[in-house]
Amino acid sequence: MAQFIIVVIATVLVKLLWDVYKEQMQKKTNSRPSSKGGEVIDLSNAWIDLDDMQYSRREHLLPGRELAIYHLLLEVLPGESYVVLPRVRLADVVIVSPEARNRIEHTNRIKERSLDLLVCAAQDLKPIAAINFETEIEGKKKQLADRFTHKALEAAGLPSLDLRPGSPPSESELIAMLHKLGLQF
Known part of the structure; x- marks a missing residue:
């Protein structure tokens, strides 16, 4: 033993x-x-x-047609009242309620999305309206992602607008759309 x-x-x-x-x-x-x-x-x-980083700088933050809409917004909106920010993460604009069920899942979903343009109040950078670009070729996955983004913005009380860079609105049409979103100028 x-x-x-x-x-x-x-x-x-x-x-x-x-x-x-x-x-x-x-x-x-x-x-x-x-x-x-x-x-x-x-x-x-x-x-x-860290000695073999595979990154390079983009030539442009916004492609040509999207950049044209950005400049149109800058012309239409008074600079002393509004600022237009390109490529903003949805998670930087929308937050998940601390009491939300599946909070981590909701947080991860908004981290994956971004807004093409965000109109903010110039004084305090308060988000006023989101603008997303629609593509001519929309797949089912893109449609579902856009639908989620719209619903998240709606739940957060942030109006949004979809624009087609291939057929941008005229200046007067854009002004009417922005007024409809609640922007005053």
């Missing part, structure tokens, strides 16, 4: 030492820099080599 107890204790000690050894080796492996000598950081469980 004593021999059996000694074998069990020895097995437990060997297993404990093996686990400590594996943990130390894992720490040593995770703290090593890359083979190129660059610092390595962990972003969302994916290793990134």
